[in-house]
Amino acid sequence: MKKFKYLISKTLDEAVSLYQSHGDSAMYVAGGTDVMVKIKSGKVTPDYLISLTHVGRNSEIRINPETGTLHVGGLVTHRTLEMSPLIKLQYPIIHDAVQRIGSTQVRNVATIGGNLVNAVPSADGAIPLIALDAYVNIYGSAGEHSVDLIHFFEGPGQTVLMNGEILTEIVVPKQPPRTGGAYQKFGRRAAMELPLIGVGVLITLEEDSNRCVRARIALGVAAPTPIRTLGAERYLVGKEINEDTLNEAGKLAAEESRVRDSIRGLAWYRREMVAVSVQRMGLTCLQRINQLKAK
Amino acid sequence: MSKQSLEIIVNGENYFLAVEPNCTLMELLRDDLELTGAKEGCGEGVCGSCTVLMDGKPIRSCLTLALEASGSHITTVEGLAQHGDLDPLQQAFIDHGAVQCGFCTSGMLMSAKGFLLENPHAGKKEIRNALSGHICRCTGYTKIVEAVESVVDRSQEKR
């Protein structure tokens, strides 16, 4: 493996200034599950690896008691999210995704921040968070700013982060009552597989009917970056949510997707599976909303 | 580039070492500490044969830098037996014929150990899920799952 120097930063400021003093030859590492694979294969060749694991602070999951927003630190591991009762009960769409990332051994170290910054079109962590209208907080030498997650990705492996900026936190706005979400990672195997297609659906219903007041349909592996299918979302708003309307929304989402042929699967198959998965996840949303009522 | 210092506890023993920054935990264990239980299969996180416990949790030692494990407790398959007695999991692997060539075995044992520490009453489905990050060319997995199942604590099961 290529040689490099390993630097530990204890604070965000220290990390950013270490990064800036080494310029392009520096790289951050969190869980290392993407970075190490890339260094081993020679895809990246950093001279300095700056570990973020000891920066602290950014490794907790909490709800802001005043606003009800969910805050997930950038260094939170997929395993921590998977095991969190809060996530499982109130954000099952996130739980759906993180419990199927890699294997337990990967999830024990791999972070949600690393998943987003790595920015592959198949990033399982990104799709549910986009469906939830999440934004990310970013820290750099110019201070802190926020970006909606949907605008965070610029292309495969490309994000808006510049100059050693660090993704510190993911923030999910409080969801209205009668909201349900679900994510499906559709692949050939149940474990250790990147998705052929990743589908996240989030639906909010009117107080005492099945009429949809808000819909989000987010797709992974359907374009160079994670996307939302706005046409399909608009179609659902105002409609009764049932098998037929979800079927139609699935078709619209499939049309909007820009799937491609790859070694894992062909475009036509992916497109059909988008349609099928959107409907299935929509029905799971309905089920989950009804379970909420039952509680 | 020069070596950096590392303090690490492996199988209960404290080590103060100097390591190359690009040395993985697996290389440290195998080459420096001569604990060759963790095996390199794929070297990229997929096969599970390099699994060890870091602070009680299974991780892939091929993707973790030794320096990143600084300050933590590492348990390898060599640390499972206590005072010369095999861990019940190891005995179960033998009794159930869950070992053929043995290449995957230490990784399987460590994942199973980490899993049972957290879920002593787990069922078959959870066990299969916990071991899903491991590849075994030989056994067809059935015997391995049966071996792990046999040491699950059934004492609290609902009747």
Ligand SMILES: Cc1cc2nc3c(=O)[nH]c(=O)nc-3n(C[C@H](O)[C@H](O)[C@H](O)COP(=O)(O)OP(=O)(O)OC[C@H]3O[C@@H](n4cnc5c(N)ncnc54)[C@H](O)[C@@H]3O)c2cc1C
């Ligand atoms: C065997 C295996 C299976 C996998 N399966 C899946 C899967 O099913 N689904 C999936 O989506 N992914 C999968 N992955 C990919 C990977 O595990 C995830 O993307 C993981 O979340 C990356 O997190 P990390 O902490 O390991 O990132 P790292 O490798 O440490 O970092 C990834 C990138 O992000 C940067 N970075 C990390 N944290 C920050 C931060 N806070 N601020 C700024 N930059 C940062 C790093 O510089 C690097 O460029 C798999 C990987 C392996 C090895």
Ligand code: FES
């Ligand atoms: S050698 Fe580490 S997972 Fe294969």
Ligand code: FES
């Ligand atoms: S026993 Fe040979 S690989 Fe599992």
